[in-house]
């Protein structure tokens with residue numbers, strides 16, 4: 001039998017009775033682990049060795065963890081400084097301890113929260129009382145001990161809870177790696193006994209090999225399509241954009257046409273057409289991004305008149321409007337749209353693509369802007385999946401069926417519906433979906449059937465059902481991340497952005 005040099009060396013280094021890892025073998029042979037892995041797979045194909053794989057976790061201390069190994073954990077330093085200052089007898093002013101505990105900047109908060117969590121004492125009106133809970137010994141802090149054990153490669157038997165805590169504190173990093181180990185098979189043992197010669201193999205064709213004609217005689221190494229390769233992280237389309245495109249495809253597949261229109265628009269289109277009273281709280285400067293530009297003058301005069309009339313007097317038998325002020329200048333003021341229902345108004349009024357005869361279906365997947373507080377489920381700018389269907393005799397069942405059909409395309413089959421109120425729809429309901437990781441119900445959309453007070457001024461005399469769904473929330477349900485900021489901005493989860501691929 002003839003084998004290439006590395007394979008032969010590996011075969012000789014492997015054992016029939018002792019499993020050796022690729023790392024061990026690579027070290028023994030003075031070879032690159034990737035080359036040993038390749039050789040191991042080739043020998044496995046020949047039946048000469050068995051290759052086993054398992055996933056192992058590697059734990060490493062981070063830079064911050066290393067610093068605390070040298071200086072002590074902030075909470076332990078605080079405890080020691082407190083004891084030195086006599087806080088085990090009588091509470092001491094926190095401010096007096098920071099210097100001797102060498103705490104400043106973010107470490108102060110770290111020290112305080114962990115000191116309290118571990119029961120090393122109490123902090124009350126700025127005074128520290130060092131009275132450790134008997135079950136927690138600051139001189140044998142399990143987190144400090146675990147950091148040392150990890151740094152000394154002794155992480156095997158550490159408490160999982162302590163490890164989780166260290167990881168959430170950013171003091172250790174855990175990575176999963178595939179460990180491969182090799183054992184000789186009976187055929188391998190026999191082959192070795194019978195004697196093996198080395199065969200030179202060539203990894204790549206070179207111009208020299210071609211020019212000399214030598215290529216005809218050499219033995220080429222086989223391709224190993226299973227070998228590990230360095231991941232290549234090239235640029236790619238952001239998953240939000242990928243999902244937006246998928247949403248568009250799905251809606252077009254359901255017979256919808258796309259709407260487009262201005263991000264900055266007159267309040268008339270954003271709110272007044274929607275029968276939103278001008279003194280509605282959502283119309284104050286707290287919630288919207290008003291623009292310091294002159295009001296929009298190209299509003300259709302007849303429509304403005306009908307909308308004003310609906311606000312002042314109501315429509316037909318549908319109540320008698322709002323008894324609150326209505327001011328045309330207020331309606332002309334320009335703001336960033338807080339929802340894309342402004343586009344639906346432009347289209348339904350016939351001012352976007354001309355008068356529309358039922359049946360019609362329209363959608364948009366566009367950005368909206370709200371002066372919200374940034375948190376795990378709220379952004380100041382986000383994407384809304386707006387849509388409406390214009391037809392005779394629509395009911396809530398049509399809406400629910402449309403949502404069921406739409407969300408099914410994204411693997412979401414557990415929609416829940418909750419009655420809701422919008423000034424512009426009746427009935428209205430909100431949609432919820434269950435978060436795949438936390439099980440929490442997440443609001444994913446708002447919908448309803450437009451009221452007469454909206455449709456009549458627009459000149460529409462059949463039913464229109466409509467909705468605004470949150471694209472980012474859809475993403476959260478699809479991929480299970482818990483913080484919307486994982487996909488946006490400086491806190492984004494690069495691994496998620498690199499790895500996730502939207503099924504088209």
Ligand SMILES: N[C@@H](Cc1ccccc1)C(=O)O
Pocket residue numbers: 338339340341422425446447448466467468469
């Ligand atoms: N504009 C609503 C969504 C919606 C659109 C159309 C009808 C009903 C509700 C929102 O932003 O929440």
